Each structure stands twice: as C-alpha cells, then as structure tokens.
Amino acid sequence: MRNRHSVLFSSVIAATLLASTQAYGESEHFGKTADGQDVEVYTLKNESGAIVKLITLGATLTEMHVPDKDGKSADVVLGFDDVAGYQSEDNQYFGVTVGRVANRIAKGKFSLNGKDYTLAVNNEPNHLHGGVKRSLDKVIWKAKEVKTKLGVGVRFTYTSPDGEEGYPGKLNVSVTYILSNNRNSVRISYTAKTDQPTPVNLTNHSYFNLAGAGSKTVLGHTLTIAADKYTPTDDTLIPTGKIESVEGTDLDFREPTRIGKRIKSLDDTAAIGYDHNYVLTRQDVKAGELAVAARLRDPKSGRILVVRTTEPGIQFYSGNFLKDQKGKGGKAYAHRSALCLETQHYPDSINHPNFPSVVLKPGETYKHVCVYSFTAK
Numbered sequence: 001m002r003n004r005h006s007v008l009f010s011s012v013i014a015a016t017l018l019a020s021t022q023a024y025g026e027s028e029h030f031g032k033t034a035d036g037q038d039v040e041v042y043t044l045k046n047e048s049g050a051i052v053k054l055i056t057l058g059a060t061l062t063e064m065h066v067p068d069k070d071g072k073s074a075d076v077v078l079g080f081d082d083v084a085g086y087q088s089e090d091n092q093y094f095g096v097t098v099g100r101v102a103n104r105i106a107k108g109k110f111s112l113n114g115k116d117y118t119l120a121v122n123n124e125p126n127h128l129h130g131g132v133k134r135s136l137d138k139v140i141w142k143a144k145e146v147k148t149k150l151g152v153g154v155r156f157t158y159t160s161p162d163g164e165e166g167y168p169g170k171l172n173v174s175v176t177y178i179l180s181n182n183r184n185s186v187r188i189s190y191t192a193k194t195d196q197p198t199p200v201n202l203t204n205h206s207y208f209n210l211a212g213a214g215s216k217t218v219l220g221h222t223l224t225i226a227a228d229k230y231t232p233t234d235d236t237l238i239p240t241g242k243i244e245s246v247e248g249t250d251l252d253f254r255e256p257t258r259i260g261k262r263i264k265s266l267d268d269t270a271a272i273g274y275d276h277n278y279v280l281t282r283q284d285v286k287a288g289e290l291a292v293a294a295r296l297r298d299p300k301s302g303r304i305l306v307v308r309t310t311e312p313g314i315q316f317y318s319g320n321f322l323k324d325q326k327g328k329g330g331k332a333y334a335h336r337s338a339l340c341l342e343t344q345h346y347p348d349s350i351n352h353p354n355f356p357s358v359v360l361k362p363g364e365t366y367k368h369v370c371v372y373s374f375t376a377k
C-alpha cells in the first residue's frame with residue numbers, strides 16, 4: 001500500500017500544477033443598454049498570455065489580446081469601450097454572434113413547407129445578418145461560466161420566440177467560448193434546437209487586425225484559404241447559384257498571398273474588395289469534424305491566426321465598409337483596416353436547393369464549431 005503522505009504529496013503537486021496552468025474567468029458590470037438592460041462583461045485569461053473579453057449583449061467577443069513574436073501583447077479585434085458604442089450605427093457587427101441567419105437572404109424572402117416568409121430588408125434589396133431589432137447580435141444573452149478540460153469560458157444562451165424577426169419556430173440557441181489553458185486559442189461552439197422547421201446559420205463576426213485593432217490596414221497581411229471554389233454573386237451580393245473554381249481569379253488564396261496584391265482589381269465590383277463565400281475543400285475531413293479553413297499572418301508582428309471549422313464555407317470580408325468610426329481607445333477604424341473570416345453555410349442557402357441545407361427541424365440539433373488559434377513567429 002502507498003504511504004498516505006506520498007499520496008497526499010502527489011495530489012498537492014498535481015493540484016498546484018493544474019492551478020498554475022489553468023485559465024480563469026470573472027465577470028463585471030459593463031453598462032446599460034439604451035432601454036436600461038444590464039450588460040455584463042466576462043474576462044478570461046490563460047498562462048500563455050491571452051486575455052479574452054466577452055459581453056452578454058449579442059454574445060460578443062470584445063477583446064482578444066495575444067502576444068507577438070517578441071512577446072508583446074496587443075488586442076487584435078475591433079470593438080468599442082462601452083455599450084453605447086455597440087448599440088450605435090458605427091457598430092458593423094464587431095465581434096458579435098450573428099443569426100438566426102448570417103449573411104444575405106435574397107429580397108428577405110423564402111418558402112418553407114409550402115409557406116412563404118418575409119423578413120426585414122435591411123441591406124437593400126436583401127435581408128442581412130438576421131434582421132433589425134431582435135437579431136441575435138442585438139439581444140441580451142444569459143451567461144454562465146464553464147470549465148472544461150480544455151480551459152474556462154462562458155456559455156451564452158438565448159431563446160428566440162416563434163416569429164422573432166420573421167423567422168418561424170421557437171429557437172433555443174447556445175454559444176460557448178472556451179479559451180484554451182495552454183494555447184492562445186478560442187473555441188466557439190454553437191448549438192440550436194427548434195420546435196418548427198426554420199433556417200439557422202450562425203457565425204461570429206470578429207474583425208481582425210493582427211498588428212492590433214486600429215492599425216491602418218490589413219493589406220499587408222498574408223492570407224491562405226483552403227478552398228478551390230467559391231460561390232459567385234450578383235451585384236447585390238446574392239449567389240447566382242453556381243459554384244466556380246478560384247483558379248485564375250483574384251480570389252485564389254490557395255497559396256499564401258498578400259491581401260493587397262490584387263484587391264485593386266475588385267475596387268469597382270459590388271463587393272468593393274473581398275466579400276466572398278469560399279467553399280471549403282475539407283479534404284479527407286468528415287462532416288462534423290474540424291478542418292483548417294484559413295491562415296492569416298501579419299509579417300511585422302509575426303502574429304498568425306489559424307481558423308478551423310466544422311462548417312462548409314467561410315466568408316472572407318476585407319472590411320470594405322469600415323468608415324473611420326472611432327472604436328476602443330478612440331482609435332479610428334479605416335477602410336480595410338480589419339477583416340472577417342466568418343465560418344458558415346453559404347449565403348442565401350435557403351433559396352438554393354443545390355447548397356448544403358440550413359433548415360433545422362424539430363428533434364435535430366444545429367452544431368457548429370469554429371476555432372480561432374493565435375501563435376507568433
């Protein structure tokens with residue numbers, strides 16, 4: 001039999017080792033919405049130098065501090081210092097959870113089970129990012145701290161009533177962010193359940209600048225996207241329904257390419273830059289498992305972001321509509337000074353039977369995982 005003291009000793013060592021590598025979380029009051037609702041902020045930290053902040057308004061990622069190649073930390077996502085900023089016209093979905101259906105639905109119309117639905121047209125002539133007043137980015141979510149083997153985090157939940165923003169069915173949604181204990185990686189896991197068939201396509205809308213939020217441009221960043229194909233769009237950014245090869249186009253990011261290299265040729269397109277859905281290759285990766293979707297590197301800071309997802313698509317948006325609005329610390333966010341890599345199903349899938357379906361039925365569970373991992377070298 002082992003000596004009682006040695007058992008005690010080894011468990012003390014184990015507990016100390018665990019404590020020294022474990023991330024922790026805490027919450028504080030962030031502010032009040034215009035109609036007087038409280039917004040809480042959660043802070044997560046780990047032993048590899050990352051700090052993440054999340055708020056209950058829109059289940060939003062507001063800060064992501066990660067070290068550069070010399071160990072110097074910077075916040076690499078756009079956002080605001082207060083609730084008023086997040087509720088202002090200047091907020092172009094910074095860090096929010098987007099839904100019920102991220103991206104565009106043509107003319108805000110779709111049919112499901114023989115019934116026609118009309119949604120708000122909030123991006124002429126289309127519906128964008130789930131609606132106007134009660135889309136998932138604009139509501140207050142319940143929050144609870146979670147601890148897993150991977151790290152600590154926050155689980156946000158929200159119940160969207162039947163008919164909210166014109167969508168059918170009562171939808172129970174959860175979004176869980178976990179900051180890894182020993183890697184600078186944030187895992188975002190989504191689930192949803194419904195009591196009527198309804199379209200669901202959730203995503204996170206973080207804007208990244210790996211040199212630090214508020215740096216002038218992302219055109220010097222190098223991007224790789226694991227996609228041979230994309231979904232071409234019309235001049236209102238609605239997919240034509242075709243799936244085409246990126247070969248020989250300015251959209252080809254199969255090899256690491258500087259974002260600014262060819263962007264000029266897209267100046268006069270409807271997207272005014274990159275704003276395209278890529279069909280992820282997911283070679284040899286089973287449905288439901290994570291595949292690498294994109295890799296972004298800022299040559300100066302050496303920071304690298306790798307995006308992995310279970311989803312079939314990724315929207316690469318090069319911050320074309322940023323308009324010099326003032327964000328955190330009063331810094332201005334200029335045209336193309338940050339970019340989004342939004343893992344999701346293809347835009348307007350509900351009107352394209354040849355695209356993977358976004359319809360969730362009663363008894364099914366919507367599941368989506370996206371991991372943003374940061375390193376530097």
Ligand code: GAL
Nearest residue numbers: 092093128275315317321342
């Ligand atoms: C992106 C979308 C852009 C733009 C942006 C918000 O997800 O692809 O076209 O609407 O959100 O300003």
